[in-house]
Amino acid sequence: MYPPQEFTTDRLHLRLPRHDDATAIFAAYTQDPEVTRYLTWRPHKSVDESYAILDLILKLWRDGEVFTYVLTLKDSDHPIGMIAIHPDGFKPSIGYVLARSHWGKGYMTEAVRGVTDWLLRQPDIYRVFATCDVDNPASARVMEKAGMKYEGLLRRYMIHPNISEEPRDCLMYAATR
Ligand SMILES: CC(C)(COP(=O)(O)OP(=O)(O)OC[C@H]1O[C@@H](n2cnc3c(N)ncnc32)[C@H](O)[C@@H]1OP(=O)(O)O)[C@@H](O)C(=O)NCCC(=O)NCCS
Numbered sequence: 001m002y003p004p005q006e007f008t009t010d011r012l013h014l015r016l017p018r019h020d021d022a023t024a025i026f027a028a029y030t031q032d033p034e035v036t037r038y039l040t041w042r043p044h045k046s047v048d049e050s051y052a053i054l055d056l057i058l059k060l061w062r063d064g065e066v067f068t069y070v071l072t073l074k075d076s077d078h079p080i081g082m083i084a085i086h087p088d089g090f091k092p093s094i095g096y097v098l099a100r101s102h103w104g105k106g107y108m109t110e111a112v113r114g115v116t117d118w119l120l121r122q123p124d125i126y127r128v129f130a131t132c133d134v135d136n137p138a139s140a141r142v143m144e145k146a147g148m149k150y151e152g153l154l155r156r157y158m159i160h161p162n163i164s165e166e167p168r169d170c171l172m173y174a175a176t177r
Pocket of ligand 1: 034035036038039096097098099102103104105106107108109110131132133136137138139141142
């Protein structure tokens with residue numbers, strides 16, 4: 001599976017990240033402790049960390065290991081978040097993040113649904129899944145609204161270092177065909 005370099009949904013454009021997105025993603029969300037609270041990484045302390053993560057994201061694209069898209073509104077090139085596809089044979093997973101200024105408008109549901117629907121149209125893909133921290137109901141709701149079904153509690157599954165050094169319980173959601 002090699003996904004397209006861009007997607008469009010009703011209101012969003014999903015495009016390849018660029019090195020020069022760093023200042024915009026730093027200002028929009030990578031430094032925001034509220035956005036990163038339930039994620040696997042700590043808020044960026046300087047824009048240099050955002051440049052470094054973009055370089056890693058571009059390397060992972062080139063190596064076919066993780067396919068991460070920048071989200072923009074359709075009439076803008078300005079990054080408001082990201083969504084990533086982690087390939088794993090017939091069962092890729094996805095992860096996502098959105099700037100706080102854009103929460104609550106259905107944008108991430110739209111992005112997750114668009115990517116999930118595309119993945120499940122690929123002949124060799126049968127399952128698309130995502131997980132979230134047990135205390136992140138907004139993310140659980142996104143998965144549910146995007147068409148995934150709750151499959152269960154994954155105990156001590158992921159470390160979310162902004163909450164605890166110990167692995168956290170997570171919720172598993174998946175869409176299948
Ligand atoms: C989780 C996140 C991606 C949601 O993006 P979004 O575009 O605001 O999501 P949507 O608007 O599509 O849907 C959010 C849903 O969660 C609901 N919600 C928000 N906060 C909630 C809460 N504390 N408890 C219960 N539901 C909540 C909203 O009401 C909405 O559901 P509704 O349409 O039924 O009312 C965004 O909040 C985010 O980036 N958070 C930080 C990073 C993160 O947690 N990423 C996911 C890691 S698994």
